[in-house]
Amino acid sequence: MAPIFYDTHAHLDFPDFESDIAELLQRAKAANVSRIIGIGTDLESSRRAIRLAEAHEALFAVVGWHPNHASEAPDDIRDELAKLAAHPKVVAIGETGIDRYRLPAPAPGQPSDLHEMILRKQTRLFHQQLEVACAAGLNCVIHQRAAFEETLAVLTPYLDRTKGVFHCFVDGAVAARRVLSLGCLVSFTGILTFKSAVDVRASLEMASPGTFMLETDCPFLAPVPYRGKRCEPSYVLHTADAAAQVKHTDLQALSAMTCGAAHSFFPKLG
Numbered sequence: 001m002a003p004i005f006y007d008t009h010a011h012l013d014f015p016d017f018e019s020d021i022a023e024l025l026q027r028a029k030a031a032n033v034s035r036i037i038g039i040g041t042d043l044e045s046s047r048r049a050i051r052l053a054e055a056h057e058a059l060f061a062v063v064g065w066h067p068n069h070a071s072e073a074p075d076d077i078r079d080e081l082a083k084l085a086a087h088p089k090v091v092a093i094g095e096t097g098i099d100r101y102r103l104p105a106p107a108p109g110q111p112s113d114l115h116e117m118i119l120r121k122q123t124r125l126f127h128q129q130l131e132v133a134c135a136a137g138l139n140c141v142i143h144q145r146a147a148f149e150e151t152l153a154v155l156t157p158y159l160d161r162t163k164g165v166f167h168c169f170v171d172g173a174v175a176a177r178r179v180l181s182l183g184c185l186v187s188f189t190g191i192l193t194f195k196s197a198v199d200v201r202a203s204l205e206m207a208s209p210g211t212f213m214l215e216t217d218c219p220f221l222a223p224v225p226y227r228g229k230r231c232e233p234s235y236v237l238h239t240a241d242a243a244a245q246v247k248h249t250d251l252q253a254l255s256a257m258t259c260g261a262a263h264s265f266f267p268k269l270g
């Protein structure tokens with residue numbers, strides 16, 4: 001039997017997929033991508049991810065508020081988020097974290113410390129989501145960009161009650177070692193297939209079985225040979241091919257490693 005893979009990070013609630021979600025799920029099924037985790041980026045998106053998970057057996061949901069949308073968030077999302085987290089198909093909290101890379105340019109009339117204000121809001125939302133995760137007994141999907149140290153500093157005090165997966169990991173082997181030494185996981189997108197992604201492959205190389213997972217982050221980051229096109233869950237197979245080469249193993253063994261890691265990190269996957 002062909003090996004099974006999971007797409008552990010997909011934004012299927014985005015409008016990009018509205019017109020052909022049924023066909024896309026058919027293609028995933030045909031490719032043996034048997035579980036797909038939809039990631040919420042705010043409360044509405046999280047609710048949509050849950051509705052999709054209710055409608056499709058292969059789909060699960062992660063609920064949270066993405067740092068890039070921090071400005072639009074209410075001051076306190078804990079109560080609402082905790083309610084969503086109790087859903088049987090919600091397998092983690094996120095994506096949450098800190099992003100210094102994609103901050104908006106301050107428009108005329110906006111405060112000069114706009115970036116600091118946004119970063120404070122991101123950090124507050126990150127704490128709130130970690131609190132909800134700890135209370136719900138769930139792990140977290142972490143998004144960080146250009147904020148590795150800050151992200152670790154916020155996350156570390158919670159790690160006796162929750163774990164994080166650093167999604168779309170691109171920070172190289174030294175950073176990967178730090179993440180793994182904290183008992184957290186790393187997860188790889190189609191970037192792994194890009195010729196230039198030498199550092200990303202180096203970080204996978206040092207990750208032992210059980211500490212890494214595969215994802216698409218679709219509609220973004222389609223692997224080669226679809227680079228630049230809309231990404232979808234079935235393309236995770238191309239990332240799996242690249243990962244198997246890096247790990248000097250076959251797809252069957254890689255399937256066991258990555259799906260096994262997903263089941264222990266997301267126990268509600270079943």
Ligand SMILES: [Zn+2]
Pocket residue numbers: 009011039095217
């Ligand atoms: Zn994402």
